[in-house]
Each structure stands twice: as C-alpha cells, then as structure tokens.
Amino acid sequence: AAGVIQSPRHLIKEKRETATLKCYPIPRHDTVYWYQQGPGQDPQFLISFYEKMQSDKGSIPDRFSAQQFSDYHSELNMSSLELGDSALYFCASSLRGDRGQYFGAGTRLSVL
Amino acid sequence: TQLLEQSPQFLSIQEGENLTVYCNSSSVFSSLQWYRQEPGEGPVLLVTVVTGGEVKKLKRLTFQFGDARKDSSLHITAAQTGDTGLYLCAGVDNYGQNFVFGPGTRLSVLP
Numbered sequence: 001a002a003g004v005i006q007s008p009r010h011l012i013k014e015k016r017e018t019a020t021l022k023c024y025p026i027p028r029h030d031t032v033y034w035y036q037q038g039p040g041q042d043p044q045f046l047i048s049f050y051e052k053m054q055s056d057k058g059s060i061p062d063r064f065s066a067q068q069f070s071d072y073h074s075e076l077n078m079s080s081l082e083l084g085d086s087a088l089y090f091c092a093s094s095l096r097g098d099r100g101q102y103f104g105a106g107t108r109l110s111v112l
Numbered sequence: 113t114q115l116l117e118q119s120p121q122f123l124s125i126q127e128g129e130n131l132t133v134y135c136n137s138s139s140v141f142s143s144l145q146w147y148r149q150e151p152g153e154g155p156v157l158l159v160t161v162v163t164g165g166e167v168k169k170l171k172r173l174t175f176q177f178g179d180a181r182k183d184s185s186l187h188i189t190a191a192q193t194g195d196t197g198l199y200l201c202a203g204v205d206n207y208g209q210n211f212v213f214g215p216g217t218r219l220s221v222l223p
Contacts (some may be wrong), residue, residue, distance in 0.1 A: 042216050092154070099203075
C-alpha cells in the first residue's frame with residue numbers, strides 16, 4: 001500500500017539559508033501534519049492542514065511557513081535557518097475522523 | 113509540562129520476558145494512539161483506543177485504555193529483539209485541540 005512520501009530524505013544547509021521540505025500524503029487522506037523531532041525528543045507538532053486549509057498550529061516558528069496544494073501534497077518552507085533547526089522533520093497524513101496518523105520516513109535537516 | 117507522561121523512560125529486558133509500559137495524563141482524551149519508532153524512521157501506528165476500558169490485542173501486544181480515558185498501557189508478552197524501539201503514546205485531548213505525543217519509552221530487548 002502507498003505510504004506517506006517525504007523528500008528529500010537528507011538536507012544540508014548553512015545558517016541563514018532557506019529550505020523546502022515536501023510531503024505527499026497517502027492517497028485519499030485529507031489531512032496533513034508536520035512535526036519536528038530533535039535528538040532524543042518526542043515529535044513536536046508544527047502545523048496541520050485539512051482540505052488544503054490550515055487547521056491547527058503548534059510550535060511552528062514565524063520563520064517557517066507551510067501550505068497544502070490542490071493535489072494534497074504539502075510543503076514546509078523554512079527561512080533564515082538556524083543551527084537549532086537541525087532535526088528530523090516528519091510529515092503525517094490521516095483521514096478526517098480517523099484518529100491515527102501515518103508518518104513518512106522523515107527529512108533529516110542539518111544546518112551547519 | 114507534558115500533557116502525556118510515559119513510564120518507564122528506559123527499559124532493558126531479556127528476550128522472552130514480559131513488560132508493561134504506561135501512558136498517563138491528568139486530562140481526558142477522546143482517543144489515544146500507540147506508535148513504535150526506530151532510529152531515523154517515522155513513528156509507525158500500532159493501535160488506536162477510543163472507548164474507556166477498551167482492550168485491544170495485536171499478536172503479543174495488548175493495549176488497554178483506562179476507564180476514565182486518562183491513561184493507557186501497553187503489555188508485551190515474550191518480548192523479542194525485534195520489539196526494540198521507542199514506544200510513543202499520543203492523542204488529542206477531549207477539547208479536540210493539539211495532537212500531542214508523550215516523551216516515549218525506549219525499549220531494548222537483549223538476546
């Protein structure tokens with residue numbers, strides 16, 4: 001069965017650069033979530049979209065923005081990168097009303 | 113302050129042993145999920161519990177949701193080395209607000 005696809009898997013950037021992470025949800029899933037997970041930490045919710053509209057906002061910095069497109073894929077845009085942004089970024093998708101979320105393999109961002 | 117607490121934080125056992133990990137909160141949850149995560153990979157959904165007192169079994173794993181829907185437990189029977197990983201509970205509180213994860217229990221099953 002198709003899973004959540006994230007790209008790229010690994011990304012290396014320098015301070016103050018920008019980065020764009022992409023997420024392709026499971027077909028027919030209408031909700032997308034973004035999480036940030038630092039080393040040894042649990043995933044921290046950043047933002048979610050339902051039917052291409054932002055539905056919930058968590059601890060997403062103002063330097064980050066995200067959107068969901070007409071084909072339901074989502075992009076997380078990160079600007080003015082800081083060393084502390086180095087982390088694993090996960091995307092998850094679900095069907096509204098289905099409480100479980102299905103996660104992608106993540107993008108490992110390293111800011112040097 | 114963590115909305116969801118998990119215990120123990122770390123657990124190291126021998127293959128074949130049984131274990132239970134706990135997920136607790138002072139808040140009521142409409143549902144709780146359990147995930148297992150391996151290093152560098154995304155969390156994998158194991159189960160969703162919805163009804164207070166509900167018990168679900170997944171092969172050697174037994175999940176229970178507390179009667180008051182504030183806590184949950186995961187019991188593994190005859191642990192195998194392949195059970196090694198980070199076990200996370202997660203859920204949306206009864207107000208339908210943010211989806212939160214617990215800090216996780218890191219399980220090591222030794223051969």
